[in-house]
Amino acid sequence: MGQAPPQRIPRQDVVVPDTLPQKLVFAASRGRMSILQDPQHSSDLYTARDSAGNNLLQVTIKYRKKQAFDYILSLADFPLEALNDRRETALVMALATSAEERGFIHRVKRYFAWELIKRGANVHALNSVGHSLLHKSIVYRAHKSALILMRRGVDVNARNSAGDTPLHLLVKSRYSGRSHEQATGLLYHGANPKTPDSQGREVFECALSSEPVVRRLVELVYDYTFDELEQYDLRLECLLQLALIDSPVFERILQLDVEVVVDEDLFEDYFRDLFRIKEKYLRILIERFEDLVVEIIEEGSNEFIFAKAFPVRNSRLVANIDLLLDSTVGHFLVDFFNSLRCCTYYVTWSREVNESRAVEMLLNMLSYGVKVRPSDFLLAYNKFGYGELFKHLLMMDVNFNLSYDSFIVSILPVVISNVTLDIHEIMAKNAASTRVKIDDLFYYFAHPKVRAFMREKATKELLLAKIDKLPRVPLLKEYARDAFRKFFVQRFGIKGPRQFYTLLKVLPIGRPIEEIITFDRMLYHV
Template sequence: MSSPTSKVNKSAALIAAVVQNDVDSLKYFSNCTDWYKIDNPEDGNSLLQIGIIYQKKEVCDYLLSLPDFPLDHENNDHLTALGLALRGKGEFCDHISYELIKRGASLPSVDTVSFRDGFTLLHHALEKSLVKVSKLLMELGYDVNALTSKQLSPLCCCLDACYIDEIEEELVAALLYYGADPTIGTIYGCSTFEFAVKFSSFSVEESLFYYTFDQYTWVDIDFEVLLTLANKRSPFFHETVQRTNVILGNSPMTYYHPLFLIDVEYLDLLIKNCGDAIAQVFAEVKFTVYEMSSFYEPTFLRNLDFLLGSDLRHDTINFIVMFSHIFYSYFLVAVKHGESMIVENVYYLLSYGLRLNESHLEAFYKQYGYGELLKIALHMDIEKTDSKQYSNNSLLVFLYDVNMTLEKYLQDSSPYYPPQNLYELLPYFVHSKLHLLCQHEGIVNADVWLSRPTVPLLLELARNVFRSYFIETFNIRSAKQFYTLINVLPISPVHKKIITYETELY
């Protein structure tokens, strides 16, 4: 009879061999009686359970090859080797769990391996992405349509849990083969096909499409899914859009942006089959500056032009007019585009009823100065706003308010006082109070003052007199009237630029 000390030494040596994945050392003890039935006295784990904990594949495979190894031995936590393996994830746990089940290990209660309410072992294996185990459980007859307490089917569980396309594709194919019902909705309120379109691979999308649609079936589909199919140029888009009851279940902003990204071919089919949905989106959409990225896409004007030529023309025009009030923010943000592109867009949108207001002038001036874009705006009807934002730029006040004079602008009682950015006026005016204010603010250095005249040039006086006479004679009340009439005067472009402050005098 062996002594207690020798038993302890043998146990320690066997456990060490398992931890070190040393199969040869285990074989060394093979002539000892029941050597493989030794367990760790501290936690009750068998050699196989220790191998599973440390993920030692060669040792575990060797122990499983022994004909009478106690597969259902329970440790101090009442967990078998299969229970331990099923708690893990990855290729090792999948392999060991599969081998244990194939060799007849008792399937544990799901409560011992999963903490999810109402899960079956199949739900659990799918959530852990245990491919071999999941397929084996399907072969053994586990219900592929069993629902958890949250109405989660195995198919939905698989779609929600798998993060590797190849694994998801294999498991979805197996579930459908064994009779999983794809019409059982997900916990997110969408069908399995809708979920796959947005989050899964093409292969999964394809499988669920053919299990969801047939020539006699009409399916409720959220408009976002159709837009996603169009954006991906999915080969299933054409069939789906023609056999769909469109649902608008999200915010209009969810649908607005993709409409201006998809190819015209897909937009055309959406207009023909889902025109009412698009019209509703246009009627209900509300913007903030952070939700306007579509305006900067190169496809924006292309799709807008197509919509204006379609049956949704009136809805599109109303949509254009509706977003006029945020044009200010749009141009402040659109810094990555050149002025020529913005000018083209402005011409296009103005032709369909886009409105401009005073705040837009500030945006144009801040972005591009006294350039082509601002000149276009000054020829348009400008809506009044309560905001005085444009008054932060001194020259812009004179460009927009054609009745403004320097004396009026510099009055203490002026709504613009104290004036902002006075240095902008120095190239156009010589005036004692203007000089004093600029000197007080330290806007320019002393050398500049020495080089400036102390009295206005005759050219400045002539310009001021002409503007006053011209405005009074023709009863001009707006910038649009002023610049339109100036353009038709039979005078040289040089004089026109002086009159409109385009030419600096100093």
């Protein structure tokens, strides 16, 4: 093992070595071997102490001086268990970290701990706050030290001041490549996985609550915890976590005598997880715990805001919604969708979804009775533009109003959907609104009043540049289109977009004319 990099000695620790003990402490902190090995000083090596009560062995540990440490440790009968002013032994110091080490024990200090344990240092010592050396070895990943401590008979079930055993600490700590090996060693040497921590959680539950959850570690602890002949209370969040990590323990644990325990404060999390787990696990939950799934949908959806970030692949979200709708609990999910202001959020929120899949999913949701709202038009248009999804929504009779608290209103989809209103009425209703989006409107309108409205609402220079490119005199096609739409609505008493666009299909007009009337064809290329 290489020499540790030199450690800067704090200014307050530098003492002018005007006495022999101070000279020896200075030599130990700087690794001055010529002074330490001077035969004239041999007896004084045992008694010299620094201002904090550290003997020379502790000083070499403090300043990570490996060569000096090896020399002091080789001295016959050097006091390994001497305490400094903080009641710390050399081994306790070796398994502690300084502020500049930031919670990671230096490799040289791991070496110190290993050598001290081999030399017979007291492995049962506690640090100043009552943590055992095994706890510290686990936290600081001193794997060799932890192994030899277990072999020397350290209490593997001792609790630290926070109520955690070494096994608790291991599963709660950031996972490393040796964590599984350490857990195996602890369990082999008698660690009890059923011992609860200060919050009443056994090791299995702690392993499922760690970040990230390590499947291999969970499965190891499961094998040492559960027995076919016993009855268990299992928290629902643990069961869902097993499904989220795709662990075979999910199905194994349900073969036992298990009572699922629900936390009323976690229904929102349970509800979110229904859309995150794989279909096979969701199907098992519905079959085994139908009443519980209903309760999750009813209680969790009441507090759930789907506009929050939803960490799941869209394909899984889509598949799970389809599965839930097609199951015995489907009507409860429909009630939830119908309580929202916008159902197409489920379809269009992810960048991964393509429009054809969004259309398929929306039609499936509608077939189960999910309602469409005005905000769905805006969201579908903002996501895919005037495409297939938006055209399918036009076939729904929607009570359209122009009041939205959480949406920026795009004027063009409002014009297309509100067949009973013309552009001037819509502008009048939105004259005072600051949440208006005029993007795309300049491709269809050049009327002076509409142009003035667009200039007032434009928020980008690029939009203003496009508006300025519009002709001063609108095309006759624009006037003809608007006049026809108004006449058509009045002549046939049309109330909504479905009636309007269905009747339009039977008129003996050419495709180009139809596209102009439906805003499917741009009039101005600016």
